[in-house]
Amino acid sequence: MASIFTKIVKGELPSYKVAENSQFLAFLDVNPNAKGHVLCIPKKEVDKLWDLEEGVYRELMHFVRCVAMAVEKTVPCKRVGMAVVGLEVPHAHVHLIPLNHMGEMDFSKKVHMEKEEFEAMAANIRSNLEL
Numbered sequence: 001m002a003s004i005f006t007k008i009v010k011g012e013l014p015s016y017k018v019a020e021n022s023q024f025l026a027f028l029d030v031n032p033n034a035k036g037h038v039l040c041i042p043k044k045e046v047d048k049l050w051d052l053e054e055g056v057y058r059e060l061m062h063f064v065r066c067v068a069m070a071v072e073k074t075v076p077c078k079r080v081g082m083a084v085v086g087l088e089v090p091h092a093h094v095h096l097i098p099l100n101h102m103g104e105m106d107f108s109k110k111v112h113m114e115k116e117e118f119e120a121m122a123a124n125i126r127s128n129l130e131l
Contacts, residue, residue: 003091006045016122018070019129023056024063028118029095031110036075036098036121040064041091049084049092060094066131068096073128074121081105 007013009025016028018038029037042060046052052060068080077098083105084094097104113121 003045003089005039005041005089005091005093009041009043016118018122018125019063019067019131021063021131024060026063026067026096028122030118032097032113033095033107033109034075034077034098034100034104034111035113035117036071036077036125038067038071038096038125040067040094040096046092047090048086049094052092060092063131064094064096066129067125070125070128070130071096071098074124 004013008015008027017025018028019026023044024040024042026038026040029039040060040063042052042056049057064082068082072080075098078100081097081099081104082094083097085107086092099105103109
């Protein structure tokens, strides 16, 4: 069965896209730790990040870096944190979380955003993106 992320890639589920190329997709986490929390995924469904082919892994990290830089330009924060957890969805993904304090890396604490906030945030990050 396809993961929720594969369904997003295929357009079967909606998302707030931030960046996309032929291999990767970045979109806002709909259950964010902080405003501007982005998920970066390979379009090809692979369970664990470490299972990606070496070249694909390197290209993903380049994509992640570009997205992180756009998030940093968009969201007032001290830095953009990166986390790879992988327990909640069996599809390799990297979390990019704008941080002002360590508590924002606590995945049990979430912030609420309205649809309009998600749409505006995605558009603002896209406008700062340099792929």
